[in-house]
Amino acid sequence: MRKNIHILGAGPAGLALALRLLKRASLDCDISLIEKEPFTGGLCGSFSRSGIRFDYGSHRLHACSDKGILDEIKSYLGDDLLLNKRNGRIYLSGRFVRFPLKPADLLFHLPPSFIAGIIRDTLLKPFRSKKGGVHSYGDALLYSLGKTMCERFYFPYAEKLWGLTPFKISADQAKRRVAGASIGKIMRKICSKNDRKSVFYYPKNGFGQICGSFEKHANELGGRIHVSSDVHSILHSEGHIQSIRFRSLDGKESSVEQNTDFLCSTIPVTSLVRLFQPSLPQSVLDAADKIRFRSLALVYLVLRTDQFTPFDTHYFPEKNLIFSRISEPLNFSQCSDRKGLTGLCVEVPCSLGDSVCHASEGELVSMVLDDMKKAGLSVRCEIEDSFIRILKDAYPLYELDTMRNFKVIDNHLSTFSNLLNFGRQGLLIHDNIHHAIEMANSAGDCITDKCSLDALRWRSFRRRFEEFVVED
Structure with a gap:
């Protein structure tokens, strides 16, 4: 009798795992994905509005990704996978500087006080002490980078992105989010002639085309993808998961129960542990209650102009501006059904229940436009359309006790013989899409034919996943 493998979540990790398993001829199993949203792709999806393809935030496929992963995506997308030169800017000390930085930017575009501070901090590095230990993101970066880079870039950006002071963020965050964890590494990165760092891949029809191609091939190989479906129970006994129950959110069918031989989950681990029946130990549920995620409000503007700026992405670390990043999709790919229009995606970090999430659409758009004017990016053309999307649980928060609480959950989940929890929201790992696919491929290789x-x-x-560092 054929066995059943179920995958919770049809984002890039879930879809990539399904493909990995479906391609294995020796595996005699039915593969089913259960996705709560009415579409696949998760945060890496795309959608159309006013004839423009929008993504859920700014995304790119880095050229430094694993060659095997790149080759697989290229085989699916062919000529639709475009190679672009990076062309971004970062707003520092009231001025725009090219990003990624080049040596000339350090000399001619950064404020002299910024350069002087970096030089001073570099010279004083041998005299900085780790007395008291390195317990937080703030401790780690102050020791490795010094006050200038921290106070004028990393600290305000971290507080904006995560809603926490740097000294309430775990030191793990510095390792996972800061590629250049010393002045020397940053300078080597800036001066590097590695061409792969200056280019990126992007699909012709939006970033979601990658996951769309995964979905297409999974369907062709016999995979079953249930969208608009909400898992409400995981039934288990004596360390073995027996079945799952899910219901359709479109009202077309009532609750369905399916036996499962192996369950894989990419949904937030804090949500996963609450689905078990009988309930998991209270200590596990208490640990889950202490783990938080950061949300993201995406403000979209459709503008009556061919191009707003020639730059693909702008970064804004300073706290006096509400947004952290602005991207212009048509500068990634000229995919539009209408001429004379362009779109912007403005990313506003938030937490559920805060003033951003409580603001009306009109209020949030007004706040964004006011701050764009402050930053010298006034919208002078007609706005044809504006709308917002709230991404709940976009990024795990690395608070000081987050990993300790996660370990309580992880240790208990590992006692189930037929459960594998992975992905950004499952393992609390900040990742790029190539990391998500690598995790999925690894997970697939660890599920045996039996x-x-x-x-x-x-x-x-x-252990390998713990070394992932996010590429900006």
Whole structure:
């Protein structure tokens, strides 16, 4: 009898895992994905509005991604996968500087006080002390980078992105989010002649075309994808998951129960643990209650002009501006059904229940336009359309006790013989899409033909995941 493998979440990690398993001829299993949203792709999806393809935030496929992963995506997208030169800007000390930085930018475009501070901090590095230990993001970066880079870039940006002071953020965040964790590494990165760092791949029809191609091939290989479907129960006994129950959110069918031989989850781990019946130990549920995620309000503007700026992305670390990043999709790919229009995606970090989430659409658009004017990016053309999307649980928050609480959950979930929890929201790992696909491929390789988990191999992969550093 054919066995059943279920995957919770049809974002890039879930879809990539389904493909990995479906391609294995020796695996005699039905593969089903359960996705709560009416579309696949998760945060890496795309949609159309006013004839423009929009993404859920600014995304790119980095040229430094694993070659095997790049080759697979190229095989699906062919000529639709475009190679672009990076052309961004960052707003520092009241002025725009090219991003990624080049040596000339350091000399001619950054304020002299900024350069002088970096030089001073570099010279004083041998005299900085780790007395008291390195417990937080603030401790780690102050020691490695000094006050100038921290106080004028990393600290305000971190507080804007995560809603926490740098000294309430775990030191793990510095390792996972800061590619150049010392002045020397940053300078080597700036002066590097590595061409792969200056270019990126982007699909012709929006970033969601990558996940769309995964979905298409998964369907062709016999995978079953249930969208608009909400899992409400995971039934288990004696360390073994027996079945899952899910209901259709479009009202077309009532609750369905399916037996499962192996369950994979990419949904937020804090949501996963609350689905088990019987309930998991209270200590696990208490740990889940202490783990938080950061949300993102996306403000979209459709403008009556061919191009707003020639830059693909603008970054804004300063706290006096509400947004952290603005991207212009048509500068990634000229995919539009209408001439004379362009679109902007403005990213506003937030937490559910705060003033941003409570603001009306009109209020939030007005706040964004006011701050764009402050930054010298006034919208002088007609706005044809504006709308917002709220992305709940966009990024895990690394608070000082987050990983300690996660370990309580992780240790208990590892006692289930046929459960594999992975992905950004499952393992609380900040990642790019190539990291998500690597995690998925690794997960697939750890599920045996008999629908059991090669736990030793999975632990080895997990150590590898801990070394992921997000590429901006």
